[in-house]
Amino acid sequence: MELINLYLIPGVVLGCIYALGAIGLSLIYGVLRFGHFAHGDVMTFGAYVTLSAVALLGVSPLAALPISILVTALLAVIIDRLFYRPFRDSPTIVVVIASFGVALMLRSLVEIIWGADDQSYETGIRRPITLFDTLVIAPRHIAIVLAAVLLVVVLHIFLTRTRLGKAMRAVSDQPHLARICGIDLDTVSLWTWVFGAGLAAAAGLFLAIDTELNPNMGWNLLLPLFAAAILGGIGKPYGAIAGGLVIGLAEELSSFPLFSERPLVPPDYKTGVAFAIMVVMLLWRPQGLFRGRVYG
Amino acid sequence: MSLLAVEDLRAGYGDTVILHGVDIEVEAGELAVIVGPNGAGKSTLIKAIFGVVSTQGGRVRFGGDDTTGASPERLVARGMAYVPQERNVFPTLTVAENLEMGAFTTRGPLAPLLDAQYALFPELERRRRQLVGEMSGGQRQMVALARALMTKPKLLLLDEPTAGLSPKVMAQVFGYIRAINQAGIGVLMVEQNARLALQIADRGYVLAAGRNRFSGTGADLLANRQMAEAFLGG
Structure with missing residues (x-):
């Protein structure tokens, strides 16, 4: 039971957070063809927007989720206009470096507006729920997983049922043919940012509910997010969901004391597990588990 | 008046000139074929007509209007459609989504x-929920053709529609193209398999080194000894 309560459940929760962040990375890579290094800081921004919404409106963090998604998506669209779109015809590395710059700016913006100290949405301790006498689960964990599933379902409906969502997959698949079909890249990229940043805002909020707010919280997650996106096959949003869950579970389960009293891998080296998985994947199957794209 | 009239078209990539003045015409509902050796500029010609390669001189008229240098979007709106030689389907989308x-x-x-x-393609209806990436070369070509026909074009531009296909599948694809043409749609296609293509063509053009070499009906070109010796291997 200790395995489930202390390792498996937190692993699934962390996996959901990684998945939501990695979906955005994957969508952006698929449509705009670059690794978005400011994605972690977009998550941070989303988490802090919720902090303000909670303070101003007196609602719970989860109730503020739609506000956070909208504000963060708007920010991402503005960032794209100002810092990424001017470089669309430049070599990829230029946009990647621009996204590094945006990452630094976003983090500073968060520190200027909200300060550099750790903060949290609510004080006090909520008692976890005990099911079947043995399964101990915190209400916030249930909420995070349910909300993540809901968001993924919304994304799925968008990608498979709407004209624009299908166009987004088409651009990601064959950009040249998409142009021949008359699909407007500007509209598709706008919605890529709305969904990518919106899901990142949710991921940031969930991370902050699970732990606390800190200006570096998103930046620190960049490595596992990329590991998740690569594991799932970069450019494939569905792969990113699986990749996120695998990385999250692997990180949490790696500190389970399997053979002795001591954890398999000391918890401080959790990120190392994600990094190891990413390196192995890049060597063994760079296209990812689900045949993602490898661009030369 | 011709559906498509290309006059003295010059085009290329950057400073490299590939077409040095080419003239072709396609009447409404006609099946026209462009053949010629590798590097003759056949694909460049199709791409220049469709606006994906920039023109450096000459004129393209489509449906009576000057469309020289027009964007693919505008040409599609006017009734032109184009199937590239490669990457002409969306492999991770279903058949229905491709269309x-x-x-x-x-x-x-x-x-x-x-x-x-x-x-036109009953097989596609049975496979409409299948991912195109899982389909065979001939089936993909069917999807590519059907996708281009979705805009109800007057003229369909095809760039080597049988490249890389087995002789059996090649014959099938030629069958589809004839069926499309018999439905009243003009076709202008570039083909490597000159003999087979000219057999079904109303009109043929032989290009070499970016210039017109021979032109005539498909049957005339096949019967032309000089042309056969030079371009059909005797």
Whole structure:
């Protein structure tokens, strides 16, 4: 039971957070063809927007989720206009470096507006729920997983049922043919940012509910997010969901004391597990588990 | 008046000139074929007509209007459609989704357009939920053709539609192209298999080194000894 309560459940929760962040990375890579290094800081921004919404409106963090998604998506669209779109015809590395710059700016913006100290949405301790006498689960964990599933379902409906969502997959698949079909890249990229940043805002909020707010919280997650996106096959949003869950579970389960009293891998080296998985994947199957794209 | 008239067209990539003045004409409902050796500029010609390669001189008229240098979007709206040689389907989309993307710029209901393609290619209706990436070369070519037909074009431009296919599948694809043409749609295609293509063509053009070499009806070109010796291997 200790395995489930202390390792498996937190692993699934962390996996959901990684998945939501990695979906955005994957969508952006698929449509705009670059690794978005400011994605972690977009998550941070989303988490802090919720902090303000909670303070101003007196609602719970989860109730503020739609506000956070909208504000963060708007920010991402503005960032794209100002810092990424001017470089669309430049070599990829230029946009990647621009996204590094945006990452630094976003983090500073968060520190200027909200300060550099750790903060949290609510004080006090909520008692976890005990099911079947043995399964101990915190209400916030249930909420995070349910909300993540809901968001993924919304994304799925968008990608498979709407004209624009299908166009987004088409651009990601064959950009040249998409142009021949008359699909407007500007509209598709706008919605890529709305969904990518919106899901990142949710991921940031969930991370902050699970732990606390800190200006570096998103930046620190960049490595596992990329590991998740690569594991799932970069450019494939569905792969990113699986990749996120695998990385999250692997990180949490790696500190389970399997053979002795001591954890398999000391918890401080959790990120190392994600990094190891990413390196192995890049060597063994760079296209990812689900045949993602490898661009030369 | 011709559906498509290309006069003295010059085109290329950057400073490299590939077409040094080419003239071709396609009448409405006609099946025209461009053949010639590798590097003759056949694909460049099709791409220049469709606006994906920039023109450096000359004129393209389509449906009576000057469309020299027009964007693909504008040409599609005027009734032209283009199937590239490679990467001409969306492999991670289903058959139905591929066709839907073909009609992306078309307003109005999708169902009649889809039904028209399914009537022409019944196999696609059975496979409409299948991912195109899982299909064979011939089936993909069917999807590529159907996708281009979703905009109800007057003229279909095909760049080597049988490249890389086995002789059996090649014959099938030629069959589809004839069927499309018999439905009244003009076709201008570039083909490596000159003999087979000229057999079904109303009109043929032989290009070499970016210039016109021979032109005439398909049958005339096949009967032309000089042309046969130079370009059909005797």
